[in-house]
Amino acid sequence: MIYLNNAATTYPKLPCVLEAHAAALANPPQGQFRGSSFGSYDFYGDCQTAMSCILGVRDRERIFFTSGATHSLNALLSGLDLRGKRIVATAAEHNSVLRPLYNLSQLKDNEIVIVPCDRFGKVRPQDVERRMTANTGLVIVNHCSNVTGMVQDMEAIGQVAGKYGALFLADVSQSAGCLPIRGDQWGADALVFTGHKGLFGVQGTGGFYISRKQSLRPFLYGGTGRDSSRLIYKTDAEYEYDAGTQNAPGLIALKAGVDAILKKGVEAVQAREQELVRFLYDGLSQLCGVMVYGQKDVNTGPVVSFNIQRLSPADTAYILQNGYGIVVRAGLHCAPLIHSFIGSRESKGTVRVSLSALNTMQEMECLLSALKEITKNVR
Numbered sequence: 001m002i003y004l005n006n007a008a009t010t011y012p013k014l015p016c017v018l019e020a021h022a023a024a025l026a027n028p029p030q031g032q033f034r035g036s037s038f039g040s041y042d043f044y045g046d047c048q049t050a051m052s053c054i055l056g057v058r059d060r061e062r063i064f065f066t067s068g069a070t071h072s073l074n075a076l077l078s079g080l081d082l083r084g085k086r087i088v089a090t091a092a093e094h095n096s097v098l099r100p101l102y103n104l105s106q107l108k109d110n111e112i113v114i115v116p117c118d119r120f121g122k123v124r125p126q127d128v129e130r131r132m133t134a135n136t137g138l139v140i141v142n143h144c145s146n147v148t149g150m151v152q153d154m155e156a157i158g159q160v161a162g163k164y165g166a167l168f169l170a171d172v173s174q175s176a177g178c179l180p181i182r183g184d185q186w187g188a189d190a191l192v193f194t195g196h197k198g199l200f201g202v203q204g205t206g207g208f209y210i211s212r213k214q215s216l217r218p219f220l221y222g223g224t225g226r227d228s229s230r231l232i233y234k235t236d237a238e239y240e241y242d243a244g245t246q247n248a249p250g251l252i253a254l255k256a257g258v259d260a261i262l263k264k265g266v267e268a269v270q271a272r273e274q275e276l277v278r279f280l281y282d283g284l285s286q287l288c289g290v291m292v293y294g295q296k297d298v299n300t301g302p303v304v305s306f307n308i309q310r311l312s313p314a315d316t317a318y319i320l321q322n323g324y325g326i327v328v329r330a331g332l333h334c335a336p337l338i339h340s341f342i343g344s345r346e347s348k349g350t351v352r353v354s355l356s357a358l359n360t361m362q363e364m365e366c367l368l369s370a371l372k373e374i375t376k377n378v379r
């Protein structure tokens, strides 16, 4: 099997991740609650430290772990005080942003404004600025599109948000581990990440960063192993965001993945993936009847979308999987709005090829040769 669906979840996981996960389950449990005396290893703090390097934020204690990006986005969007505020998001957002925005009861009276993107999936900072008002409370941007791989100019958009006094929330689910993230430099008030994609962790891990300056009502209340006699949080400073038993094996595995990436260097991972992406773009562009989305020759994430004329994305993915053992993903990729801008609405989405640093040039060649055969047969 050639697995090219890493934007959904990476496979295979790094051997060090598998080993760390298995060892964490095989050995006596590390402190079930962070403050507990049993278990000497602070897996939570260690994972915070590792993640602070990936996210480019200094304040590691403001990184909290959840079951993933979806959980984190729900926690932020329901816990930030956005009463009466305009919320600006982009057309490249994932449903883990869009659905909370349109469904959370706390946000039912908020004005949600969507900034368009161009046919490559790029959002222009000036288009964000055009939608800003003195009453805008939050700007949300997906750093790297999970449909076209397009990378947004986060620093420029962060400056726009800051100029209007709005919070800046970056979704780095697709970029964490694949692209440099500079949360502090972008002026990000919050960052959301997932563990099971470019960081090679297991499904059900991820988290968020929230700046110390922001007030966030917790999404979950419960035991934390600290100050257990306190029933009511009286001030924002007392809030805790790690209630309940933590996914210690998951966080230990996540840290192993992050350490491996930091050791290799995120820039080196990016360069390797770019090489594969460029090769793929060139190969796809030469195939008759293939429409490639996204922009060639700009640095993108490890994602390439395409369609074959007269074949639906679902049929193409089916033939690739069942005829050639190549796993890709077809459809809207949980990002429904971007397709009207990149021209894939009518075809009901795209075929998405998404890579990890473990994919090889040989696998790209296999994919291209399979597609050459498929396109010949549909002509």
Ligand SMILES: Cc1ncc(COP(=O)(O)O)c(C=O)c1O
Pocket (backbone or CB within 6 Å): 007, 008, 067, 068, 069, 070, 071, 094, 096, 142, 144, 146, 171, 173, 174, 193, 194, 195, 205, 206, 334
């Ligand atoms: C851009 C983006 N944001 C958020 C998510 C949701 O991530 P999780 O699986 O951790 O909930 C995804 C997952 O596909 C994504 O691509």
